[in-house]
Amino acid sequence: MTGNINTTTIFEDNGKRKSEEKSYKEIKIKDLRHSILRKAINKIDFYKFDNLKEYFPAMKSISQFLATASEIKVEVISSSKNLDNLTPEIKLDISLFVFEKIKSEIEKSYTKYGGTKIFKSEKLKNRIKDPAIINVVINENMNSDQEKGIPMKEARNSDLKIDLTGQPWYIYDENYGTSEEKYLIRYIKNNITNLESKYSDIYLLRNESLFQIYRFSDGKPIEPDFVLFLKDKKTKKVISYQLFIEAKGDGLLIQDKWKEDILKETESHYKVEILSENEEFKIIGMPFFNEGKKFDFIEEFKNKLNLD
Numbered sequence: 001m002t003g004n005i006n007t008t009t010i011f012e013d014n015g016k017r018k019s020e021e022k023s024y025k026e027i028k029i030k031d032l033r034h035s036i037l038r039k040a041i042n043k044i045d046f047y048k049f050d051n052l053k054e055y056f057p058a059m060k061s062i063s064q065f066l067a068t069a070s071e072i073k074v075e076v077i078s079s080s081k082n083l084d085n086l087t088p089e090i091k092l093d094i095s096l097f098v099f100e101k102i103k104s105e106i107e108k109s110y111t112k113y114g115g116t117k118i119f120k121s122e123k124l125k126n127r128i129k130d131p132a133i134i135n136v137v138i139n140e141n142m143n144s145d146q147e148k149g150i151p152m153k154e155a156r157n158s159d160l161k162i163d164l165t166g167q168p169w170y171i172y173d174e175n176y177g178t179s180e181e182k183y184l185i186r187y188i189k190n191n192i193t194n195l196e197s198k199y200s201d202i203y204l205l206r207n208e209s210l211f212q213i214y215r216f217s218d219g220k221p222i223e224p225d226f227v228l229f230l231k232d233k234k235t236k237k238v239i240s241y242q243l244f245i246e247a248k249g250d251g252l253l254i255q256d257k258w259k260e261d262i263l264k265e266t267e268s269h270y271k272v273e274i275l276s277e278n279e280e281f282k283i284i285g286m287p288f289f290n291e292g293k294k295f296d297f298i299e300e301f302k303n304k305l306n307l308d
Contacts, residue, residue, distance in 0.1 A: 023080040029098060030070035032091045037066055041093035046103045055110055057217040074098050117216060119272045119283060127210045128171065147179040160186060169202045177206065180247040181225060183291040187298075188228070194307055199230040199241070213244065215262050215268055222259045230305070238279045241305070248288040260288050 011234040015200035019064055029037065041062070059065055074094060082090075094126060147155060151174045155161045160182040165173045169192055175185055188195075188204050195202055205227045212221040232239040244263050248256060263285030272281040284304050289297045301307070 009044060013102055022077050023079060023083055024080075025076050026069065026073050027076060027094075029072045029074065029095070032095055034066070036068075036091045037095050040092055040099050041066070042102065043096065044099055050283075055106055055228075066086060068175075069099075072098060072102070079209045085137055107224070108194075116192065116214075117271045119270055119281070121272075123276060128205075134222065147174050147177070147182055151176055152185065162186065162189060170202055171203050171205045175271065176275050177225075180249050180289065180291060181206070183214060184226065184245065184247045184289045187294070191307075195305070198306065200233050200245065201229065201231040201240075203229045205229065213262070213266060216265065220258075220262070223264050224263065239282060241282050241284065242280070243284045243286055243301075243304070245286045246288050250290065250292065253288060253290060253293075258289075259306075263287075 004194060026094065044050070044227065047062070047065075052062070052065060056065070074097075076086070086094075088168075113273065114246060147157065147233055150156060152160060153163045153174070157179065160179065162185065162187075163183075164170045164175060169188070170185065174179060185204065192202065207224055207227060210222065212223045214221050225247050226245040228241070228243040228245060230241040230242070230243075244266065246256070246259055265285070267285040270283045273284070286304075287297050287300055
């Protein structure tokens with residue numbers, strides 16, 4: 001409400017009363033002028049930069065926050081005359097109303113978490129359970145290139161057909177994932193001999209809701225698609241590697257970039273709880289695997305594992 005009018009009545013010539021009609025107008029916050037928006041948030045302590053940073057760790061400035069909020073729409077109710085000529089005072093009232101609403105929603109929905117840099121060990125058998133039932137809608141068109149829900153031994157793309165029951169390095173007997181997941185599995189299969197020359201106990205695990213890792217700054221979770229486990233054969237100390245891998249189609253490379261960032265951040269910040277003086281763990285976050293753009297992945301994969 002602009003506060004400028006109330007519903008009033010006037011007399012027509014015939015003596016009957018007629019109500020003055022209210023009008024509605026939807027406006028975007030950004031149309032209220034940046035200076036007015038600034039003045040509004042300056043009146044609310046909640047929007048001090050240090051406080052907002054607690055809720056949005058990636059935020060770089062108040063201007064960035066305003067730019068994000070600027071697309072919010074608000075419905076203003078008043079007379080047509082007032083709606084066409086909103087005064088600065090009314091615009092400020094509207095801005096204050098909206099920012100109070102935003103403040104309330106942020107506080108109501110926010111739960112503060114922080115990711116720990118400590119990784120604690122847990123036996124794999126305690127995590128791996130009988131696979132859950134996953135419902136997938138499969139395109140019955142045999143000319144479709146959709147692979148999700150199709151077992152690899154029956155993959156529509158003949159290049160992806162693999163009988164995983166005969167592959168001791170793959171922990172499950174089958175994979176029903178996307179084409180990108182199947183391409184990743186094929187890549188590991190094609191390089192298993194190279195891996196075996198330097199590593200033992202090689203296992204590729206499809207992470208079907210078994211565990212999550214969390215961003216250090218705010219605890220935002222990610223569930224890596226795969227973990228590759230290996231043990232270095234040529235060192236006196238037992239060095240166990242864990243590679244977190246996400247297989248992504250073209251449509252998600254940009255949208256899910258934040259997940260790739262978490263994986264890389266994990267590698268540079270993790271600490272592992274020491275279990276034995278003769279045992280060491282190395283946790284590696286890999287760039288996305290995408291079959292059409294896999295060369296960055298391959299280069300990083302070989303570099304991290306010292307492969308030819």
